[in-house]
Amino acid sequence: MARVSTRPRLVLTAEEKSRLDQLRQSKIAAFRDVQRAQILWRYQSGETVTQIAQALKMTRKSVLKWIDKALQVGADVGMKDTPHKPRVLMAAKKETILAGEREPAYGLRSGLQCA
Numbered sequence: 001m002a003r004v005s006t007r008p009r010l011v012l013t014a015e016e017k018s019r020l021d022q023l024r025q026s027k028i029a030a031f032r033d034v035q036r037a038q039i040l041w042r043y044q045s046g047e048t049v050t051q052i053a054q055a056l057k058m059t060r061k062s063v064l065k066w067i068d069k070a071l072q073v074g075a076d077v078g079m080k081d082t083p084h085k086p087r088v089l090m091a092a093k094k095e096t097i098l099a100g101e102r103e104p105a106y107g108l109r110s111g112l113q114c115a
Contacts, residue, residue, distance in 0.1 A: 008071060010044040016075045017044075036079050039066045 070078030
């Protein structure tokens with residue numbers, strides 16, 4: 001027999017339940033959003049992590065990631081991806097780009113021309 005989970009239950013307000021229910025049945029929303037809504041909906045209705053993972057053809061690790069995130073910050077915020085660090089350009093390259101100059105191509109020496 002499987003052991004009983006010590007993870008707390010996900011408690012949703014009526015508004016959150018309504019939003020999750022609409023999203024999990026959506027045919028036009030992004031697949032990842034529908035999948036996350038299904039994870040949270042199934043978890044709050046009492047399914048185990050293993051049952052959810054098997055039903056949605058996902059790993060237990062992925063299912064646990066979204067459940068834990070929703071338990072920490074709430075269902076609405078937990079459904080969203082976390083922003084990643086933006087790309088930073090080196091100052092010299094940024095100035096070159098803003099000035100509209102072209103950088104010399106790699107491997108070509110200045111002053112030499114191809115025949």
